[in-house]
Amino acid sequence: MSELLLQRVKRATSAALVALVFTALTACQPAEQAEDSPAAQSGDVYVSPNDERDYGVVRLDNGLTVLVVSDSNADKAAAALNVHVGSMQNPAQQLGLAHYLEHMLFLGTEKYPDPDEYGEYMSRHGGMHNAYTADDHTNYMFQINNDRLDEALDRFSDFFKAPIFDPEYSEKEINAVDSEWSMRRASDGFILFKLNNMTLNPEHPIARFRIGNNESLGDKEGSVLYEEMLAFYERYYSANLMTASIVGNYSVEELTEMARRHFADVPNHNAEVPEIDVPAVTERERNVQIFYKPQMEMRILQIDFTIDNNRQQFASKPNELVAYMVNSEMPGTPGAFLREQGWADSLNAYAQPGAYGNSGRFIIQAELTESGLAHREQIAGMLFNYLDTLREEGISDAHYNELATVLSNRFQFLQRGDAFSYATQLAAALQYYPVANVIDASYRLDGFNRDAVNALLSQLTSDNARVWFMSQNEEVDQTLHFYDGEYRLQPLNDEIINGWREQAAEIEVGLPSVNTLLPEDLSVKPLPETTTAQQVIEEPGLSAWLQVSERFREPRADVTLMFYQDHAQRDLQERIAATIAVEAFNVAEQALAREASIASVSYNLSLQQGLNLSLSGFNDKQAQLAERVLTSFASYEPSAERLSQIKDRLRRNIENQARQFPVQQLGPRFSQLMNKPGDDNATVLAAIDKVKLNHVVDMRDALLNDVHLRALVVGNYTTEDVEALIERLSGIVSVTAEVNYARDPVVTPQPGQTVIHAQDVPVEDVALLDSYLFADESAATRARVSLLAELMHSRFFNELRTDKQLGYAVGVTQLSVADYPGLGFYIQSSVANLPDIMGHFDSFRTEYTEYLETLDEDTFAEAKEGVLGSLREQPQNISQEAGRIRADWRRENFSFDSRDQLIAAVENLRLDDMLAFYQQQVLQADANMRVLIQLRGTKFSDSDWIELDDAVVVDDVAEFQRQFEE
Structure with missing residues (x-):
């Protein structure tokens, strides 16, 4: 049997609805083996005409398939290995075992026994690593x-050949898994996942607890955890159940040799994953209403249908076609009706065809307003009636052709992502699609298969529905085991659903009209003589810069239109009125936003220092879209109902922030403190109530008058195109030379000052961010901070997370306040209070001096190269390229060389410089501004706060910031 199938790629155009992402593959059935596919037999992989990479397929003798990707432009290399076993294969007595094994696997191998070596190696060489356990794969x-x-x-391949599974770490990793579970136990997303699964057929493996914790994992009568883990590994971690991908700046032949050298000796036990032969949903679980009282403030109506696993119909896409028809917000559709009535903020339909392994889900979800909540049964009836219409009238050729055009355009000009994500996606895709289609499976639409569409629609019926109602108003009578959720179940029958249908009988909705924003001109403009960023318009109160992309020759552009005003100087009520004006408009114009997004020419209207309109995607109709958006905004007047809706949304957003994972709250709270203007949530909530309709209309007008218009265009434009774009907008906004652009105001770091912000939060854990800010914007200081964060992160993680088991989310990160750099130490913990955590932080920082003093030059040089490798990484698409240019454009560095300056500064760093910086700038209190954000959860409500000498305790953010007014 030949070990290598080396191929030259076939460049073909096909289609898909969404980019292939690993999260969409967490519960899919495997595709047929590669050799069963004619395309794979001939060595072909279908790739985009826009993809200049070379591919190779390696089928090793042990049964492991590897896809190698040769990318001559890659700045980073990546690899991934997927094992076709996951949480559904957990033994009944050790729930969470697959996830626990994922943790244990990283802790040393026979060749590399040090449990910290792998992570530290990655950190020294500009790398990162991760893993996830899904229901049917890891x-x-x-x-x-x-x-x-x-x-x-x-190092990586040795995990799958000779892990040592040191028993010393067995108990510690149970704690790590438990910390991960604890961090998520109050998360609505995880609660809903659990609630859905536990209300399915209890005989199906999807119904069981999956993540693991201290209760579910451990020695029990008849089951020893360590022995069960070894048995699970020996049974399932077999080469014939594995797929892998490698991406790098090497030839296909070189990558193939690496694949052979490192993976050919992964053991093959000819393993088989037990077939799931019980239905996920029986008659008992099918017709049910589920009432859930969420942790966050939300109002959701969800209709959930169990469907056949039709993933192998990826080339005809019945799921995507039906979802396309439900998701449309064209006039007369359900989505448009709900917005016109002010009943919903969004309507989304999507499929998870392999959610339960042997079957899947089709979900229609409406995010309701307060008014919509009162009409939720009528809305459910309307949606059931609309599905009847789809079954009766069918999907037209015009709608099929429209989706085919959308997908073809996306695939023809398929954008690249980073190597890490790409390798991850490919390794997973190899488990579910023929090798020939691992790239184009989500973009392929080969013909209108009406039978497949009708088969799907025949399953989207009221007698096959599970209907969810989620809000704070729900009456509940049961609690979830292992999660902080409450719910109630109630039967659903024809009488109930027919009552809903009758309520909706007078609602007239129909199928969508065709999309008017699909690009027609996909030509690429010729390169100008100068391909660096150029100012193409310079007039009083008006400037425009153009950067034609030399790297990405495709019909796309990224456009930023900044209608600058000194927005920060407005009072709080004016700023809130402006926010409401923009938010209300965005809700009202969701149909336009959805139409644009489908056509891959999306826009975002937001508030920064004044109004900001950004556009991305195909450039053909961007100018037309910009004009439509701004013209509509200029005349938009929200109703009283819409004002109430947006106020409610703003309130819920603020209240929900406090219910997020504590570690996720640290960054926003730090920004609120350091970026001006900042206001306490209570102050903002009070101000929201005072905003009236006339305030909103006044601020809408103010946002379009007396502006400094700044434009940045990156991509497929000419100077004449930019001028034409600005000309289209000139009659909508009023430009003035009296307004001069300035960057967003911030709190300037004050060396020697210590600031503490402490807040109780309505979740269990504590979180801490201990940051050190430097009042030096030079590239040299930013380089030192960048390298120091790189050096410290893995050691900090290993000590506090792996060895001391203080928390799951632990790390060192680089911060910034404008261009002022900072170093931040963070953690979320369910086992230690804030003062104890600070003691561990302080001990680490003190002992780190000794580590730096003994650090050898070779290790230091490796760490430098790791940072430089990341900085030198080239953008993967126009959006990334534009992001880098925009950062300098915003800071008015028109040399556009900030990244080059930082690279040069890192190259010049010496070990003795780093030691001196650490000792003299980080450890010396008078050399930096220390900002401490501490969040205390309910489990620790009786414990003390961290107190520091001479610290400023911030109770009022606005008052604190007034101390720094210039």
């Missing part, structure tokens, strides 16, 4: 500097 991945790929693969 995926491991890493990214590294190109020149270290072979060495990284040697």
Whole structure:
């Protein structure tokens, strides 16, 4: 049997609805083996005409299939390995075992026994690594500097050949899994996942607890955890159940040799995953109403249908076609009706065809307003009636052709992502699609299969529905085991659903009209003589810059239109009225936004320092779209109902922030403190109530008058195109030379000052961000901070997370306040109070001096190269390229060389400089501004806060910021 199938790619155009992402593959059935596919037999992989990478398929003798990707432009290399086993294969007595094994696997191998070596190696060489456990597969991945790929693969592959599973770490990793579960137990997303599964057929493996914790994992009568873990590994971690991908700046032949060298000796036990032969939903679970009282403030109506696993119909896409018809917000559709009535903020339909392994889900979800909540049964009836209309009238050729055009355009000009994500996606896709289609499966639409569409629609019926109602108003009578959720179940029958249908009988909705924003001109403009960013318009109160992309020759552009005003100087009520004006407009014009997004020419209207309109995607109709958006905004007047709706949304957003994972709240609270203007949530909530309709209309007008118009265009435009774009907008906004652009105001770091912000939060855990800010914007200081964060992160993580088991989310990160750099230490913990955590932080920082003093030059040089490798990484698409240019454009650095300056500064760093910086700038209180954000959860409500000498305790953010007014 030949070990290698080496191929030259076939460049073909096909289609897909959404980009292939690993999260969409968490519960899919495997596709047929690669050799069953004619395309795979001939060595073909279908790729986009826009993809210049070379691909190779390696089928090793042990049964492991590897897809290698040769990318001559790659700045980073990456690899991933997917094992076709996940949480549904957990043994009944050790729920969470697959996830626990994922944790244990990283803690040393026979060749590399040090449990910290892998993570530290990645950190030193510009890398990162991760893994996740899904219901039916487990995926491991890493990214590294190109020149270290072979060495990284040697370490990575050893996990699947000779892990040591040191019993010393067995109990610690149970605690790590428990911390991860604890962090998520109050998350609505995880609660709903659990609630859905536990209300399915209890005989189906999807119905069981999956993540694991201290209760579900451990030694029990007849089951020893360590022995069960070894047995699970030996049974399922077999080469014939594995797929892998490698991406790097090497030839296909070189990558193939690496694949052979590192993966050919992964053991093959000819393993089989037990077939699931019980239905996920029986008659008992099918017709049910589920009432859920969420942790966050939300109002959701969800209709959930169990469907056949039709993933292998990816080339005809019945799921996407039906979802396309439900999601449309064209006039006369359900989505348009709900917005016109002010009943919903969004309507979305999507399929998870392999959610339960042997079957899947089709979900229609409406995010309701307060008014919509009162009409939710009528809305459910309307949606059931609309599905009847779809079954009766069918999907037209015009709608099929429209989706085919959308997908074809996306695939023809398929945008690249980073190597890490791409390797992850490919390794997972190899489990579910023929090798030939691992790239184009989500973009392929080969013909209108009406039978497949009708088969799906025949399952989207009221007698096959599970209907969810979610709000704070729900009456509940049961609690979830292991999660902080409350719910109630109630039967659903024809009498109830017919009553809903009758309520909706007078609502007239129909199928959508065709999309008017699909691009017609996909030509690429010729390159100008100068391809660096150029100012193409300079007039009083008006400037425009153009950067034609030399790297990405495709019909796309990224456009930023900034209608600058000194928005920060407005009072709080004016700022809130402006926010409401923009938010209300965005809700009202969701149909236009959806139409644009489908056509891959999306826009975003937002508030920054004044109104900001950004556009991205195909450039053909961007100018037309910009004019439509601004013209509509200029005349938009919200109703009293819409004002109430947006106020409610703003209130809920603020209240929900406090219910997020504490570690997720640290960054926003830090920004609220350091970026001006900042206001306490209570102050903002009070101000929201005072805003009237006339305030909103006045601020709408104010946002379009007396502006400094700044434009940045990156991509497929000419100077004449930019001028024409600005000309279209000139009659809508009023430009003035009296307004001069300035960057967003911030709190300037004050060396020697310590600031503490402490807040109780309505979740269990504590979280801490201990940050050190430097009042030096130079590239040299930013370089030192960047390298120091890189050096410290893995050691900090290993000590506080792996060894001391203080929390799941632990790390060191680089911060910034405008261009002022900072170093931040963070954690979320369910086991230690804030003062104890600070003691561990302080001990680490003190002891780190000794580590730096003994650090050898070779290790330091490796860490430098790791940082430089990340900085030198080229943008993967126009959006990334524009993001880098925009950062300098905003800071008015028209040399556009901030990144080059930082690279040069990192190159010049010396070990003795780093030691001196750490000792003299980080550890010396008078050399930096220390900002401490501490969040205390309910589990620790009786414990003390951290107190520091001479600290400013911030009770009022606005008052604190007034101390720094210039």
